[in-house]
Amino acid sequence: MASNISDELRKAAVAFHRYPTPGKLEIQATKPLSTQRDLALAYSPGVAAACEAIAENEELAAELTIRQNLVGVISNGTAVLGLGNIGPLASKPVMEGKAVLFKKFAGIDVFDIEIAATEPDRVVEVVAALEPTFGGINLEDIKAPECFEIEEKLKARMKIPVFHDDQHGTAIIVAAAIVNALELAEKRIEDVKIVTSGAGAAATACLNLLVSMGARKENIWATDIEGVIYEGRNTLMNPWTGIYAQPTDKRTLGEVIEGADIFLGVSAGNVLKPEMAKLMAEKPLILALANPVPEIMPDLAREVRPDAMICTGRSDFPNQVNNVLCFPFIFRGALDVGASTINEEMKQAAVKAIAALAREASSDVVARAYGGDTIPFGPESLIPNPFDPRLILRIAPAVARAAMESGVARRPIADFDAYDDRLSRFVYRSGFVMKPIFAAAKEQPKCVIYAEGEDERTLRAAQVVIEEGIARPVLIGRPSVIETRLKRFGLSIKAGQDFKIVNPEDDPRYRDYVSLYLERAGRHGVTPDLARTIVRTDATVIAALSVLRGEADAMICGLEGRYPNHLSTIDDVLGKREGVSDYAAVSLLITTRGALFITDTYVSLEPTAMQIAEKARLGAEVVRRFGLEPKVALLSHANFGSRASGTAGKMRDALAILTAQEPGLEVDGEMNADLALSQELRDRVLPSSRLKGEANLLVMPDLDAAKIASQLVAAMDGSLPIGPILVGAAHPAQIVTSTTTVRGLVNVTSLAVMEAQTRSEG
Ligand SMILES: NC(=O)C1=CN([C@@H]2O[C@H](COP(=O)(O)OP(=O)(O)OC[C@H]3O[C@@H](n4cnc5c(N)ncnc54)[C@H](OP(=O)(O)O)[C@@H]3O)[C@@H](O)[C@H]2O)C=CC1
Numbered sequence: 182m183a184s185n186i187s188d189e190l191r192k193a194a195v196a197f198h199r200y201p202t203p204g205k206l207e208i209q210a211t212k213p214l215s216t217q218r219d220l221a222l223a224y225s226p227g228v229a230a231a232c233e234a235i236a237e238n239e240e241l242a243a244e245l246t247i248r249q250n251l252v253g254v255i256s257n258g259t260a261v262l263g264l265g266n267i268g269p270l271a272s273k274p275v276m277e278g279k280a281v282l283f284k285k286f287a288g289i290d291v292f293d294i295e296i297a298a299t300e301p302d303r304v305v306e307v308v309a310a311l312e313p314t315f316g317g318i319n320l321e322d323i324k325a326p327e328c329f330e331i332e333e334k335l336k337a338r339m340k341i342p343v344f345h346d347d348q349h350g351t352a353i354i355v356a357a358a359i360v361n362a363l364e365l366a367e368k369r370i371e372d373v374k375i376v377t378s379g380a381g382a383a384a385t386a387c388l389n390l391l392v393s394m395g396a397r398k399e400n401i402w403a404t405d406i407e408g409v410i411y412e413g414r415n416t417l418m419n420p421w422t423g424i425y426a427q428p429t430d431k432r433t434l435g436e437v438i439e440g441a442d443i444f445l446g447v448s449a450g451n452v453l454k455p456e457m458a459k460l461m462a463e464k465p466l467i468l469a470l471a472n473p474v475p476e477i478m479p480d481l482a483r484e485v486r487p488d489a490m491i492c493t494g495r496s497d498f499p500n501q502v503n504n505v506l507c508f509p510f511i512f513r514g515a516l517d518v519g520a521s522t523i524n525e526e527m528k529q530a531a532v533k534a535i536a537a538l539a540r541e542a543s544s545d546v547v548a549r550a551y552g553g554d555t556i557p558f559g560p561e562s563l564i565p566n567p568f569d570p571r572l573i574l575r576i577a578p579a580v581a582r583a584a585m586e587s588g589v590a591r592r593p594i595a596d597f598d599a600y601d602d603r604l605s606r607f608v609y610r611s612g613f614v615m616k617p618i619f620a621a622a623k624e625q626p627k628c629v630i631y632a633e634g635e636d637e638r639t640l641r642a643a644q645v646v647i648e649e650g651i652a653r654p655v656l657i658g659r660p661s662v663i664e665t666r667l668k669r670f671g672l673s674i675k676a677g678q679d680f681k682i683v684n685p686e687d688d689p690r691y692r693d694y695v696s697l698y699l700e701r702a703g704r705h706g707v708t709p710d711l712a713r714t715i716v717r718t719d720a721t722v723i724a725a726l727s728v729l730r731g732e733a734d735a736m737i738c739g740l741e742g743r744y745p746n747h748l749s750t751i752d753d754v755l756g757k758r759e760g761v762s763d764y765a766a767v768s769l770l771i772t773t774r775g776a777l778f779i780t781d782t783y784v785s786l787e788p789t790a791m792q793i794a795e796k797a798r799l800g801a802e803v804v805r806r807f808g809l810e811p812k813v814a815l816l817s818h819a820n821f822g823s824r825a826s827g828t829a830g831k832m833r834d835a836l837a838i839l840t841a842q843e844p845g846l847e848v849d850g851e852m853n854a855d856l857a858l859s860q861e862l863r864d865r866v867l868p869s870s871r872l873k874g875e876a877n878l879l880v881m882p883d884l885d886a887a888k889i890a891s892q893l894v895a896a897m898d899g900s901l902p903i904g905p906i907l908v909g910a911a912h913p914a915q916i917v918t919s920t921t922t923v924r925g926l927v928n929v930t931s932l933a934v935m936e937a938q939t940r941s942e943g
């Protein structure tokens with residue numbers, strides 16, 4: 182039964198599931214339970230009030246419980262991936278996995294439920310009885326033909342969406358891929374020959390959807406473990422697949438594959454042989470979707486059919502056609518309008534949204550910003566990448582609208598702009614913020630030199646950066662120390678092979694470095710003797726010199742020592758970017774409300790109005806790198822002239838300067854922080870404010886305010902801090918802090934690489 186995955190991946194996956202706690206999920210309370218009063222509200226006696234309210238009006242369950250955001254992922258383990266009938270208990274990792282995907286991609290909570298029942302009526306009884314618990318039911322990995330009967334009966338009985346993911350999630354994403362592939366191949370769905378391997382849950386639903394889109398039954402050839410589904414066959418037949426029976430004496434996949442435009446594999450690994458692929462029509466589409474082993478491995482298919490468009494269900498090849506691109510988002514839309522079902526209109530809306538997203542022409546900047554397909558639309562990129570944050574933004578509203586228009590929405594959305602805003606906030610809160618930066622970095626990894634190359638965090642970050650193809654690291658440090666530590670920490674990267682070392686105690690470029698340093702810093706009180714010592718001992722100087730000499734594209738320092746000292750070295754050696762009068766440090770916090778940028782958190786103690794305006798402009802530049810439009814608030818203790826104090830006046834002056842310099846920038850001030858984050862509050866004070874919605878860049882009047890505010894927010898909210906991000910240097914240079922984590926270093930590395938790419942383009 183062992184599936185064909187490498188030993189290395191198998192071990193890593195088992196460890197992943199085992200540590201640090203068994204499994205992939207846990208339940209978290211969303212209300213505090215720290216006092217007796219909390220307990221009285223959450224539990225007896227207070228909870229009775231919520232119960233009675235629902236007993237009187239059941240719609241209130243959507244407001245008083247998690248039901249409307251809770252989906253049951255339910256399996257009986259009879260068709261688990263392509264592993265077959267391995268039973269409900271063994272299916273649990275997949276169901277936990279689906280639960281995590283629902284949560285990560287769409288913010289939907291899930292109880293995974295594995296039931297020990299195979300007889301359809303029994304499964305129906307168990308699931309139907311769960312209706313009070315859930316806002317929707319996602320049936321998973323239940324084999325055909327039982328799955329058809331189970332779903333049909335549940336749909337008839339339940340007033341919430343019941344969706345068999347392997348049927349419809351798969352059909353939707355397959356249809357989207359086919360729409361796009363046919364356009365590229367210049368073929369029409371009415372004309373193409375479609376051959377399946379598999380005639381089960383996924384295959385049947387895919388074919389039904391394709392027929393509803395124009396595919397012709399006489400062009401469809403379904404095969405399963407017994408071969409071709411033909412008229413008169415009486416083994417392993419059922420009414421659902423029977424409709425695709427062909428009047429033919431051909432009996433095997435090998436016989437019917439000839440001239441096929443589309444191979445749809447939803448069966449088992451390695452079923453499509455290279456010699457069969459050879460027989461397909463020109464520019465064929467090969468959908469080898471069995472998991473974890475596809476019907477044909479992409480390299481093998483490519484070898485025999487260089488003209489083919491090839492998709493698999495896996496994350497490690499391009500064109501991942503997997504229902505993960507659909508189920509989180511179709512449920513998001515359905516739940517958000519209280520849909521009673523997921524109907525054909527909603528499915529078609531999802532197909533269109535996915536197909537259109539893949540084709541969306543995006544400028545370089547937008548493609549990077551969204552971290553989606555860096556490969557432009559084409560044979561290698563027929564559908565969006567599962568991490569494309571636009572998936573939720575496009576599919577959920579399209580599905581919600583279709584539900585409303587087709588009359589199945591119990592809680593229609595009144596304001597779609599506000600809904601879009603809510604979805605965007607979800608996207609940017611959930612760690613997707615860094616995705617575009619990682620995607621951009623991986624596209625063209627650059628050479629990054631790390632000053633503190635012996636630090637454990639640098640070594641661990643280097644391992645990640647190399648494995649993920651984000652950058653080519655150079656570590657400053659003693660080779661023997663680095664080697665010993667790599668061994669101690671169990672890291673596999675190798676000096677010379679995966680990364681380079683610059684050894685300050687023994688570097689042939691030493692003399693050149695000293696004279697360059699003198700050239701740059703000689704007028705800052707550095708004598709030749711001092712220069713010789715510094716270049717041997719100060720890793721930040723060495724890092725900056727190698728960037729200046731073009732030996733590295735970007736530098737990172739700051740794990741040790743003080744921020745101002747690192748900045749002053751960078752200033753001595755690299756200097757400021759042309760047209761910039763001062764540096765700024767922008768801190769990004771991924772808060773529970775979304776991404777919040779704060780400037781200047783490290784550089785200027787008491788900036789002038791002119792400097793504040795510049796910091797706002799540099800901050801806006803950073804916000805744009807994340808694909809966001811800056812919404813800038815100049816913060817103060819006063820609101821729009823409410824007090825005549827000095828700092829309020831300074832922020833007002835800064836606004837005037839900024840508006841003159843960059844009239845298109847959405848900025849206002851001076852204002853309090855609460856006004857910056859609430860349109861409603863702002864409307865009460867200055868309804869005509871140029872700032873709309875929530876500010877995402879807060880410009881602080883001085884360093885105290887910036888540092889205190891960012892640390893307070895991070896500590897109270899548990900926000901994820903990214904940065905500080907240094908702007909204003911003539912070459913890419915970043916200064917982290919002594920508390921930066923390994924993940925933090927990886928984040929800053931990606932930002933530095935992205936900046937280096939922009940410089941080399943410019
Ligand atoms: N990429 C994606 O998003 C998805 C991929 N899949 C994959 O599709 C496959 C099928 O899933 P599903 O439809 O839910 O399961 P089902 O059990 O409902 O259907 C499986 C089908 O494949 C056939 N089959 C099994 N082994 C072979 C074989 N060696 N040669 C030819 N046909 C075979 C079965 O035939 P018979 O019944 O006669 O035994 C049956 O028709 C799995 O590998 C699954 O991982 C499924 C859903 C989504």
Ligand SMILES: CC(=O)C(=O)O
Nearest residue numbers: 262263347472503504
């Ligand atoms: C992806 C999926 O649902 C499956 O392979 O079963």
Ligand SMILES: [Mg+2]
Nearest residue numbers: 262321322347
């Ligand atoms: Mg499945």
